[in-house]
Amino acid sequence: MMHGKNLVDGQWSATGKSVFKTFNPGMNDANEWIFYEATPEEIGQAVMAASEAFETYKHSSGAQRSAFLEAIAEELEVLRQEIVHAYCLESGLPEGRANGELGRTINQLLLFANLVKEGSWVEASIDTALPERSPVPKPDIRKMKVPLGPVVVFGASNFPLAFSTAGGDTASALAAGCPVIVKSHPLHAGTGELVATAIKKAMEKEGIPSGVFANLNSKDHRVGETLVQHPGIKAVGFTGSFSGGSALQNLARERKEPIPVFAEMGSVNPMILLPTALKNKGEFWADQIAASINLGAGQFCTNPGILIATEGEALDNFCELLKNASVQQPAQCMLHPDIYKNFKNGFRRLLDKTSVSLAAEQESASQPNYGNLTLASVQAKDLLEDEELMEEVFGPFSILVRCKNNTERDEIIKRLKGQLTISILGEADELDTEKNLVAIAREKAGRLVINGVPTGVEVCTSMHHGGPWPATTDSRFTSVGTGAIHRWVRPVAFQNFPESILPDALKSNNPLGILRTVNGTPTKDPVHS
Amino acid sequence: MMHGKNLVDGQWSATGKSVFKTFNPGMNDANEWIFYEATPEEIGQAVMAASEAFETYKHSSGAQRSAFLEAIAEELEVLRQEIVHAYCLESGLPEGRANGELGRTINQLLLFANLVKEGSWVEASIDTALPERSPVPKPDIRKMKVPLGPVVVFGASNFPLAFSTAGGDTASALAAGCPVIVKSHPLHAGTGELVATAIKKAMEKEGIPSGVFANLNSKDHRVGETLVQHPGIKAVGFTGSFSGGSALQNLARERKEPIPVFAEMGSVNPMILLPTALKNKGEFWADQIAASINLGAGQFCTNPGILIATEGEALDNFCELLKNASVQQPAQCMLHPDIYKNFKNGFRRLLDKTSVSLAAEQESASQPNYGNLTLASVQAKDLLEDEELMEEVFGPFSILVRCKNNTERDEIIKRLKGQLTISILGEADELDTEKNLVAIAREKAGRLVINGVPTGVEVCTSMHHGGPWPATTDSRFTSVGTGAIHRWVRPVAFQNFPESILPDALKSNNPLGILRTVNGTPTKDPVHS
Known part of the structure; x- marks a missing residue:
């Protein structure tokens, strides 16, 4: 059943000659499946498809993104048995952990589905005009968060599910309106392929543009490096070592247009x-x-x-x-x-x-x-x-x-x-x-x-999983909990916009029914301007 | 009246030998005042005082910070005539602009005073415990934003008041609970000194620790570079050219502990x-x-x-x-x-x-x-x-x-x-x-x-003054409007804390009466845990 191909623009692709296998540490032997290292062409195709898909996906509604995330959760449940099987063969971790982590992964997807369905996460803010103000009139200004663009997510060795292919980084970025290209972790490429299969099914079911998600296999560093340096990529999510995270951050800084790298690089948790x-x-x-x-x-x-x-x-x-x-x-x-x-x-x-x-x-x-x-x-x-x-x-x-x-x-x-x-x-x-x-x-x-141990990171609104350098590259953002979505967005102010071209979140009659800050006060009421 | 000294740990200091003058472009001649370039010792003393002051200032209440910011605004008003006079001599800009910019500067201080007096800006979030949850109990987790530490603010050539000594960067950082060291802009060191005088008076009046604000003169780049590289500094605010902003960002990145540089580096505003x-x-x-x-x-x-x-x-x-x-x-x-x-x-x-x-x-x-x-x-x-x-x-x-x-x-x-x-x-x-x-x-x-021109940046909640690289170093943050405070803070989660050691913003009975997110829902109600 495992074919070892890359998911590029909605199609399975294996154009390269370089292949690799994953390893079963319990048996101390290689697994039988063969994975095709993504080629520069496949990488370029995936980024181009993501950039094109972003043009429509960024305008998708919270309801559409929510349905997509729920569909991924459903498809993961359908593949549970196969996923848990591959997970155990590729990680040496016990079945209980595999099932638990899959449950957590599904819950994270549903958490972000609910967040974007409700919609207030965009932090809409409206200041109405004062045309009579002296010495200068006050213009109408409205602000909300908008997605950054295509995101690269690096799978984590120690969380084959919850921080990999459909893990917290992917779920939060898709929720934010960003296409995601996963650089699959070579230790569990098979688990990643099965999860990518679930996402592919969910995309087809929900009519999501084919460039919104890609899964690229790689054993060496080249695929990840090429992705981070590609001008079409606008942000990076990574969980792993200090050397890995800081190397990616350096690459991202040397770009003509530097981009944020959210790397969680470990800690000794005193x-x-x-x-x-x-x-x-x-x-x-x-x-x-x-x-x-x-x-x-x-x-x-x-x-x-x-x-x-x-x-x-x-x-x-x-x-x-x-x-x-x-x-x-x-x-x-x-x-x-x-x-x-x-x-x-x-x-x-x-x-x-x-x-x-x-x-x-x-x-x-x-x-x-x-x-x-x-x-x-x-x-x-x-x-x-x-x-x-x-x-x-x-x-x-x-x-x-x-x-x-x-x-x-x-x-x-x-x-x-x-x-x-x-x-x-x-x-x-x-x-x-x-x-x-x-x-x-x-x-x-x-x-x-x-009076508690540090292990066990609760997935909730109040969680902050991040910390000052070198625990992470940016202490102001979390990779666990609903706050994780804010890594993939930036605010944009819309000044003096007619209703017809305002995003729904900022329209005066509040068609989404979200909580907004109107003239400094939080409210769900419509604006009379 | 102008003495040209540096404000270091609450005292005027002039230990260096290097001096410089400002220039009157309207008269095309140097102004008469002499300013003392800050020495490495003065820089070190300012940073040490800021680090020490941070230990108490970070715990100051919103009411205390608010009173401090209001006192600065009052003292600026007291010195209006002298400030406007120096401003015009040092910038060549007309008196009307000087008065308008001083008004804007005062309004910004009052804006942040009101923000921290109200208090909800810390984005407090509480998830209460579920001790009976299976398979593992859910712990009590509470989150809020806390200040980063001492901040360096670079005065801007084109805004001697609103983006300099007591400008938006300083006001927002002081509001956040961060001590501020201003690297005064050499074109308007006299205006800066007068504003620093007002801040010094406000500090004394409100009993603010003397390390919370410093003002350092400098004509060459060394003072700014030393400050940005100093391990006691935790963030930088800058408004100016691309070459200046990106040079500071590079210095900040090369530190053992990299720190954020919020540089607004201009734009052609199509x-x-x-x-x-x-x-x-x-x-x-x-x-x-x-x-x-x-x-x-x-x-x-x-x-x-x-x-x-x-x-x-x-x-x-x-x-x-x-x-x-x-x-x-x-x-x-x-x-x-x-x-x-x-x-x-x-x-x-x-x-x-x-x-x-x-x-x-x-x-x-x-x-x-x-x-x-x-x-x-x-x-x-x-x-x-x-x-x-x-x-x-x-x-x-x-x-x-x-x-x-x-x-x-x-x-x-x-x-x-x-x-x-x-x-x-x-x-x-x-x-x-x-x-x-x-x-x-x-x-x-x-x-x-x-249907408007880009000039005229309204100071309000919905303003976003920032943009993708190279307009700024970080498109996710604004340097104008209440959102500017979020540049100087990071979230911290408090897990399973007894009430007695929780910050006030997170205490169950909500003693500050702020808007908080409790189990995912915004409310000012107390928490029954």
Whole structure:
């Protein structure tokens, strides 16, 4: 059933000679399917089709886009069995995770479907004219957000569904009115092809222009680089490593017309452990933290890679509890032998330092590519002298930083780079005395968690999944939740426009019934001008 | 009265040896005041003070910031006479303009004062917990916008008040909770000093930490470069040339922690003239356009530098009307001999091309530095072959592009770079048949104007003063209107926070009484969690 072709302008295409296979890390062997690397011609054709499609798709109504997103969700459900099968063969992740992630992917599509069906997300604002104003009349000015144009989405290795072909980036960009070209992730090209099949069916069913979605296979960097440099592309979405994200951003900046790259580049998600919490609930938190470090074999951007605590009896006892909880966590198959190798090399490089000691190590599994939870420990003063100790090790690894006192702890937090999340575990009384700690942490992260682990990113209006550099390329935008749509739009003001050529969202009688800001006040009422 | 010192951490400072004077273009002679170039030590001290002040200022309430902005407005009014006097001596602009621009500056401060007093601008959003949700409980997540940190604002040559020391960038950043360091523009350092005096008084009156505002003099580029590269600076606001803005952006990108640069870099603000409008209202539009080109001696970022029309009898007649209207416009003093020289050289370079002809030229004034309105004319096909003809000539200059037909006209618009504005003059019937023209123009500009000139940027909620590259460095943000505050903030999500450490804007009982999004619905109601 898997044909390995690229989806270009609504057609499956395989004009190139270069092919590649995906890999089954559980079996430690290549999968049988063959995928055709997209050619420069296919890339050019996909971008041209996207640019042409944008001319009509940008004018599509919220109802039309909503129906399209719902249709994608439906078609994914139809293909659930095939998708879950390919997902497991290509990722080594268990079926439960595959089904859960597909559910999340479908929910994200429906979330954006509802958002654009309701329609107020365009942030329409109207200031009516004051023709009699002195010294100069005030003109009628109306503003709303409009789509940027064709977007390139890079599939993420660690989320074959929720942050790949029909994931959050794609769903939000399609909702915004932008055509999407997916640079499929080479680790799960088969899963991507099946999801692209679902999107193709939804496009045909809903009469969406064929250039609105494309899926391009590639194993090397050339396809992605060509896409980001193509003048027809207006924005980029990426989830992955710092080196990958910053390389794409550099390419985008060197263009004649620079474009925004929204790259989520990972984080060590520090957890700050306050003593009373460790004393009162040590066992609970040890279990929670060990499970969070080991979740998905640690292959999450919100994996807690650094634990910060002040020395004392509470910490000593907690270390024992955490060690016990850690070794009880199951070893799990990682996404690919290279990722497994990088994980092993990454934590070994740290443990080779004289300042770092091993705090806990789960027994290695006998199966290949299985990552075993590993904990290291370091004194705060050594961490302050060696920035490498703050770097992410992708996998089930975390480093405990022992601080002599709270001053040293706060110094560590001030020295952190930008993070997706910072978590603080503390009892009510001690939290009230640590308002300054919360204030310091706020400068370093996009999400602060009290008494919780960072893994588990709720998809909702109030979520912010982003953070100061280098966690992301732009701290002002989120890649999870409804806010993600604002990455793909810009405001345009329409001055003195007659009703007949105003977009519906800005027409005086408010035909869409959306919430708008009229002369500074939010209202759904029509405008009498 | 003018002392020429830098305002650093609440004190006037003049530790450097390098000094400079401003210039009176009307008298064609230097002004008598002497200004002290800020030293590296003063720069470092200003940034350190700003970083320290941020720790408290970021927690200041909307009421406090509002009182501060209102106090600045009051103190500016107190110094009106001195400010207007210095403004005229340093810019060559007439007193009426100075008074008008001061009024606009005061109104901008009050606009942001009202915005933060009301408080809903932080876009607070609350999703309440669902502890019983299966398979995983939903946590309580709340989100709001928080300030980025110390901001550097570059004064603009052409707006000594409204886009300089206490202009829109400063007002919006202070409103957002960010300390501001102004790199004063060397052409109007005296005006800047007086405005800084007003801000200093307002700070003292309102008990604002002394590091919240600084004003640094500089004639060469070093002060600005040092500021943009300083790790304590978190964002930059700039209004000026493409070369200046893009140089600052490059510096900001090369930092260890890259920061956003919001540079408004000018535009040629194309006006598209449709034939029936030219036929029916030729005289009216000729007067309007000539006055818009000549407004402020053409020294506006929204100056209409390119007029696009399809050939025919209507255009031929209109050209005569525009020529007559143009030569009747008064010559005006430009900001500086260098700006006058660049204007002259700029339009002469274009007129030297064989493809370009002179369409109208106002008589040269006998006074030095007076710019005379100059109109050129070119065939569309020649413009398509020579991108230089689309470049901005800063001053009272515009080039009329004659298109063979509407296809050629649309081709010109598609080839335009990003613009702040595009205007279309057309009668009702012809606009209804030109929906595609409006759609093409929308991709190229941040503001579309129907039947109006681009000059005159209304300060209001619905204004968008920004546009696709290279008009600005970030098309998603405006530098005019209430939306300008969003350049200086980023969202932070607060997960599972106890009430006692939540920011007021996110507390369940809504103590600020602001509009919030609660479980997806806008409301001012308290949250029952």
